[in-house]
Amino acid sequence: xxxxxxxxxxxxxxxxxxxxxxxxxxxxxxxxxxxxxxxxxxxxxxxxxxxxxxxxxxxxxxxxxxxxxxxxxxxxxxxxxxxxxxxxxxxxxxxxxxxxxxxxxxxxxxxxxxxxxxxxxxxxxxxxxxxxxxxxxxxxxxxxxxxxxxxxxxxxxxxxxxxxxxxxxxxxxxxxxxxxxxxxxxxxxxxxxxxxxxxxxxxxxxxxxxxxxxxxxxxxxxxxxxxxxxxxxxxxxxxxxxxxxxxxxxxxxxxxxxxxxxxxxxxxxxxxxxxxxxxxxxxxxxxxxxxxxxxxxxxxxxxxxxxxxxxxxxxxxxxxxxxxxxxxxxxxxxxxxxxxxxxxxxxxxxxxxxxxxxxxxxxxxxxxxxxxxxxxxxxxxxxxxxxxxxxxxxxxxxxxxxxxxxxxxxxxxxxxxxxxxxxxxxxxxxxxxxxxxxxxxxxxxxxxxxxxxxxxxxxxxxxxxxxxxxxxxxxxxxxxxxxxxxxxxxxxxxxxxxxxxxxxxxxxxxxxxxxxxxxxxxxxxxxxxxxxxxxxxxxxxxxxxxxxxxxxxxxxxxxxxxxxxxxxxxxxxxxxxxxxxxxxxxxxxxxxxxxxxxxxxxxxxxxxxxxxxxxxxxxxxxxxxxxxxxxxxxxxxxxxxxxxxxxxxxxxxxxxxxxxxxxxxxxxxxxxxxxxxxxxxxxxxxxxxxxxxxxxxxx
Numbered sequence: 001x002x003x004x005x006x007x008x009x010x011x012x013x014x015x016x017x018x019x020x021x022x023x024x025x026x027x028x029x030x031x032x033x034x035x036x037x038x039x040x041x042x043x044x045x046x047x048x049x050x051x052x053x054x055x056x057x058x059x060x061x062x063x064x065x066x067x068x069x070x071x072x073x074x075x076x077x078x079x080x081x082x083x084x085x086x087x088x089x090x091x092x093x094x095x096x097x098x099x100x101x102x103x104x105x106x107x108x109x110x111x112x113x114x115x116x117x118x119x120x121x122x123x124x125x126x127x128x129x130x131x132x133x134x135x136x137x138x139x140x141x142x143x144x145x146x147x148x149x150x151x152x153x154x155x156x157x158x159x160x161x162x163x164x165x166x167x168x169x170x171x172x173x174x175x176x177x178x179x180x181x182x183x184x185x186x187x188x189x190x191x192x193x194x195x196x197x198x199x200x201x202x203x204x205x206x207x208x209x210x211x212x213x214x215x216x217x218x219x220x221x222x223x224x225x226x227x228x229x230x231x232x233x234x235x236x237x238x239x240x241x242x243x244x245x246x247x248x249x250x251x252x253x254x255x256x257x258x259x260x261x262x263x264x265x266x267x268x269x270x271x272x273x274x275x276x277x278x279x280x281x282x283x284x285x286x287x288x289x290x291x292x293x294x295x296x297x298x299x300x301x302x303x304x305x306x307x308x309x310x311x312x313x314x315x316x317x318x319x320x321x322x323x324x325x326x327x328x329x330x331x332x333x334x335x336x337x338x339x340x341x342x343x344x345x346x347x348x349x350x351x352x353x354x355x356x357x358x359x360x361x362x363x364x365x366x367x368x369x370x371x372x373x374x375x376x377x378x379x380x381x382x383x384x385x386x387x388x389x390x391x392x393x394x395x396x397x398x399x400x401x402x403x404x405x406x407x408x409x410x411x412x413x414x415x416x417x418x419x420x421x422x423x424x425x426x427x428x429x430x431x432x433x434x435x436x437x438x439x440x441x442x443x444x445x446x447x448x449x450x451x452x453x454x455x456x457x458x459x460x461x462x463x464x465x466x467x468x469x470x471x472x473x474x475x476x477x478x479x480x481x482x483x484x485x486x487x488x489x490x491x492x493x494x495x496x497x498x499x500x501x502x503x504x505x506x507x508x509x510x511x512x513x514x515x516x517x518x519x520x521x522x523x524x525x526x527x528x529x530x531x532x533x534x535x536x537x538x539x540x541x542x543x544x545x546x547x548x549x550x551x552x553x554x555x556x557x558x559x560x561x562x563x564x565x566x567x568x569x570x571x572x573x574x575x576x577x578x579x580x581x582x583x584x585x586x587x588x589x590x591x592x593x594x595x596x597x598x599x600x601x602x603x604x605x606x607x608x609x610x611x612x613x614x615x616x617x618x619x620x621x622x623x624x625x626x627x628x629x630x631x632x633x634x635x636x637x638x639x640x641x642x643x644x645x646x647x648x649x650x651x652x653x654x655x656x657x658x659x660x661x662x663x664x665x666x667x668x669x670x671x672x673x674x675x676x677x678x679x680x681x682x683x684x685x686x687x688x689x690x691x692x693x694x695x696x697x698x699x
Contacts, residue, residue: 017052017053017099018048018049019103021645022046022047022094022105022109023604023606024094024120025604026122026493027492027602029045029621031045034492035128035493038086038124038125039085041084041085042082042083043082044067044082045070046067046079047077047079048077048096049075050072050075053077054098055096055097056079056096058094060090060092061090065081067079068080068081073647074649076647083122088124089122089123090122090124091120091122092120093105096110106118107120107487107488108488117488122491126491127493128496129388131421132206132287132442134551134552135205135206135287136203136553136554136595137206137208137499137551138206138553138554139504139553140208140209140210140556141187141556142191142192142210143186143218144185144556144571144572144574145574146191148190148192149235150186151239152231152232152235153232156168157244157246158244159244159251159257159307160251161181165182165246166182167184168186169183169184172576175527175569176564176571176572177568181568183218184232189233189274189277192277193277196280200286202554202559203587203595206286206288206551208553209289209291210291211291211293211392212229213226214228214230215300217298218571221298222300222356225261225301226372228270228271229267229270229271229274231261231269231270234266235266235272235273236260237266238259239260240255240256241255241256241257241259251309252312254309262310262316275384275385279385289386289387289389289390289425290379291392292390292391293392293393294360294397294411295394296351296357296358297360301358303319303326303328303331303332304328304332305322306321306344306346306355320334320345321348323342324342324345328368330367333359335347361399363400373410373411373414376414377414377418380419381418387419387421387422388415388422388424390425390427390499391408391424391427391441392427394441395428405434409439411440412439412440425499426444428441438491442497443490443499444494445504445553446501449487449489449498450483450548451500451502454479454541454544455510455513456469456482457472457476459513461508463507464566465518466520467518473516474632476610476613476614479610487549499551499553500545500552501555502541502545502554503558504570505570505571506566507570508529508565509555509564511558512529512530512563512565514537516532516534520569521569529563535583536660536661536685539583539586539660539661540632540686543690544688545590546594546600547626554587556574559587560583562574582664582665585665589665590690597692599623603620603624603626604618604620604621605618606620606646608627608641608642609640609641613632614629614633614637615630615632618643618646622647625643625692627643627679627690628688628689628690629681629691631683637683638683639680639681640678643679644677648679649693652693652694652696653671653693655671655672655691656671656689659688660688661685661686661687662685
């Protein structure tokens with residue numbers, strides 16, 4: 001034994017330190033359990049090259065905990081130690097000794113210096129719903145998805161919104177107007193119900209609805225009544241009154257609209273219809289997420305009632321705009337609160353100065369706070385049983401950062417008390433980590449660590465198509481650097497449920513970005529959004545989306561080839577009967593692969609290869625190893641990829657599961673063999689490929 005030990009020691013001393021072999025993260029292979037509870041013992045694991053290091057230490061709580069080799073294979077040693085947790089967040093990193101040098105390992109890899117900002121973190125008790133980890137989301141902007149019930153369509157001049165009358169669009173394929181906030185195509189919940197077979201066949205697991213509560217705009221981020229589904233999306237039984245003549249702009253006379261949205265018969269019927277829809281969606285094995293707009297409401301809101309919709313409606317209190325003595329007076333902050341400014345006091349706070357979006361004054365109204373907490377519970381409880389919330393402009397809520405965090409802590413407590421498995425996602429730009437400590441949000445719409453780096457790399461465009469940077473186009477270092485840095489702002493359980501979108505209702509359609517041109521509808525016209533496209537880049541993006549850590553989120557119609565500049569052109573209708581069927585088939589195949597393998601939902605990520613316009617990375621766990629390669633150049637390239645870093649074995653070939661190129665895509669299998677831990681391949685222009693280790697049981 002002594003001689004063997006001496007031989008190993010001599011061998012170790014002769015080998016250089018192998019940085020690329022070192023790996024650990026927050027997944028279940030390297031942290032057991034991955035989401036530990038307070039006062040639980042957690043096992044921390046790290047992988048290094050076999051016989052390559054002298055000692056490994058886990059550094060936490062200003063202590064060094066020695067780690068021991070507990071398992072080895074032909075290439076790696078796996079070190080472990082245990083940590084006993086209390087009920088507070090803990091950070092840690094690794095210290096590796098090789099010869100007389102020390103190396104640090106943190107969330108961005110091996111480093112020569114200690115960088116606390118990149119330490120691993122554990123928040124005991126912070127769990128995100130398992131059903132959401134790596135789930136396939138589908139975002140629906142309801143007015144533009146499918147018109148299943150024409151009887152509830154918004155009518156011409158049914159009411160006035162932002163100085164002009166509403167428009168009922170009769171041509172489903174018409175381009176949205178540059179100021180199209182008041183035009184309605186008739187999409188509704190009945191249309192969603194009609195297309196559930198399609199969504200199920202596509203592979204959708206979660207439907208995320210843009211706002212569906214009573215609201216005057218087609219986007220509905222100006223909520224009028226949080227307690228009810230808009231009858232224009234639901235059911236209209238009572239339909240009396242008249243639309244406005246062309247010479248009238250007073251919504252107090254919009255009797256048809258007032259009847260439709262204040263009738264309790266309509267409102268209750270719409271809520272019942274929604275409950276039935278959710279029940280059917282659940283029966284099909286899918287979940288539902290609602291959009292919560294709690295930073296501001298709308299000027300039509302019954303609490304303010306600037307338009308006089310509720311002023312004479314039966315069963316409603318006076319709004320704060322109408323009457324100083326309104327029970328909702330404290331829901332808003334008035335700059336001129338003197339009695340002489342009523343009735344019709346227009347000096348309320350508007351979000352970003354928009355008087356159509358009154359900012360809600362939580363600090364000044366416990367009643368408002370309690371009301372919204374009831375709403376938070378209501379929709380995730382029976383009979384609706386919604387599975388979570390997406391929170392609009394969540395970091396803006398309140399008048400201070402201190403109150404903002406207080407509110408979201410209470411929101412989480414209320415939602416989870418009503419539905420312990422509910423998901424809470426926020427819209428947020430920038431570092432989300434202050435809200436992702438386990439007691440506020442679960443995760444965010446993933447702009448910084450997905451949409452933006454991917455868009456820059458594949459197209460050179462900013463995500464609105466508002467700017468182009470040639471230095472970012474095909475820049476593999478910028479891509480990996482941004483992804484690496486911004487992913488460290490998430491704890492692992494948050495990253496696994498982050499919404500990874502290519503497009504959404506606030507940004508240009510990704511298919512349009514493949515033209516690599518700057519533009520908006522108002523400057524170049526909507527037709528230009530369909531010109532000079534490169535669908536092969538879209539196919540590359542789909543492959544990355546379906547293999548990157550997080551929850552792939554499809555913006556309705558992206559899978560069918562819908563184009564569009566940023567808002568409102570990105571809100572074109574789903575092209576029923578005119579779909580890009582090949583692109584839909586690609587999505588179905590890529591989604592099926594994603595759903596079939598745990599490594600693509602909750603596995604580890606490792607960057608493997610980078611060159612101009614070329615990226616290669618792996619998704620893996622101890623059983624499954626995936627290699628994903630993308631060539632975004634207009635010429636062929638040869639690559640030599642170190643797949644040994646994923647644990648790929650010499651005697652186990654890699655199988656091609658899906659590939660894309662300029663001609664289209666394919667799923668026919670092919671074998672690729674590993675030599676000395678490397679995979680040599682030639683990649684065609686504008687191509688991508690997904691490879692997986694061949695199942696051992698079939699060898």
